[in-house]
Amino acid sequence: MNPVQELHNLLEELIIEAIEACREEGRLDYQQLPDFVIEVPREKGHGDFACNIAMLLAREARMAPRKIAETIVTMINSKSHFQIEKIEVAGPGFINIFLNNSWLYDIPVLIAELEDRYGYNPRLGQRVQVEFVSANPTGNLHMGNARGGAIGDTLANILDRAGYDVQREFYINDAGNQIEIFTDSLETRYLQLNGHDLPFPEDGYAGQDVVETVKRIIRHYGKQLLDMSSEERRKILLDYALEEKVKYIRKTLENFGVNYEVWFSEKTLHKTGKIDEVVNYLQEKGYVYKEEDALWFKSTLFGDEKDEVIMRANGIPTYFAADIAYHKDKFERGFDWVINVWGADHHGHVARMKGAMEALGYDPDKLDILLMQLVRLYRGGNIVRMSKRTGTTVSLDELIEEVGRDAARYFFVMRSPDSHLDFDLELAKQQNQENPVYYVQYAHARICSIFRQAEAAGVRMSGIAEIDPSLLQEEEELALLRKIADFPEEISVAARTMAPQRIARYVLELAGLFHSFYNHHRVLCQDQRLQNARLLLMHVTRITIKNSLKVLGVSSPERM
């Protein structure tokens, strides 16, 4: 259910019918209807909806836009429409439509019926996959991964509400060059801790967590790995470390409210020969050439700045080759839409990844890469320097520990992915209106409190059928209703534009309208009929706040 969309469609039909009728009567002359817009004007005085068709038609119809608008309006007015209060021509030729409130009063009844399902648009029968975080299983989850987790999961939730069948996926980079280096680090640490005096690899993983992992391995295996061949030893070290790391990543993300349907192992692509397969295929198609013993993919054919190596001179495929095979696999699984959430530092890969899909015969427009800018951590006014070298990096676990899951989830999505995110740890912990999470959660708790008060006073909301929502006439009540009615459309736009920050903003505005209502009017009052209508309003406000927060992965406390 999407009431705003339904109204929109209704008005669109109405206008098209009117225009066509005008043409038939010879009042308007045009060949084809232009792509006009029916939008919600910024200015309240411009009506509930406004249409720009007259301006777009002016040239072809050889008429002044206002004149055209008047012709259309006259035609529409010749029939009566029960939902339209008035319709007028304004400004350069806008058609402004003012509705009566009858549609608004249907909303709370519908929501009370739908409850948790309010916000869901009709099923589209389309499958979309969202791949996000996909952190290397060689270290802790950092702030970039955290933002990716919040954005990816929220986007997946939005797409679900928008009507898609969504699958969340984590790509485990458990093969390739970084894993070799990781294994070198593990082996060196193992030997060092067993008394061998060895230099640590220059580009190795020097973090303390690797040492801790190796210590656990020693506790488990003792010195028996010393007697093995390096190959055997490395396999055991790596398998143990990977299992531990992946388990840790999964646990941290679950703790963050992120749950994946699929954990996809890069290693399987190597094992099953899918990488060689796709490289050979591209070679046969002539998209690959050899230079200095390496194989290069002609990504410049697809608008990339330069070609990219897919097979090194030593015969080992690059990360890019594995990624092509991986994305080919995604499309083979039949998704209608494939979305990756990447850090902005990977933006250089977008063109060649899409190019590779095109070379394989897939529609590159079905692959969207959502790039997100980096995160800067602040504590009060001071930036928290994040350096892996000095070990001052803050991990996702530590962040959740410090500010809580709710604040972390909300803060990571409240800005556009395109914007750098300044994450203020102090603000995230504050319990006042400066902190948007608390502001919204407080609104929910306040509504719960009203119902507790009501119950204590022996008051219960009547059955829906006995409530008359049209008693809600106050400005604050209508504004709140209007905002509540927007929710499904807000979801729909957020899905279309891949913009999770819209929901964070939406629920903040919704909470603001509630607080404003609360401070102007009493729910529990002498007038039984009005009290019932307001209890219903509170009921559906609570549902909408809760459903919005659910999309963001933020809890809705009943008291605070």
Add this chain to the structure above:
RNA sequence: GCGCCCGUAGCUCAGUUGGAUAGAGCAACGGUUUCCUAAACCGUGGGCCGGGGGUUCGAGUCCCUCCGGGCGCACCA
């Protein structure tokens, strides 16, 4: 040097496929509590939407150019 992102109120940021008089929160200033949570609300001030050019009936939004900031430009991922 080339490419991508960003530049909007003192600060942090919104701003559907171009729409009418550019918004919110915080900060500043002033007010609200015999009343369901003052963890809240109401009001006031604050802007050449980085500069310049162009397209359009109409540009914060699209194009060009310049300036400033971030990121990338490996047989790393």
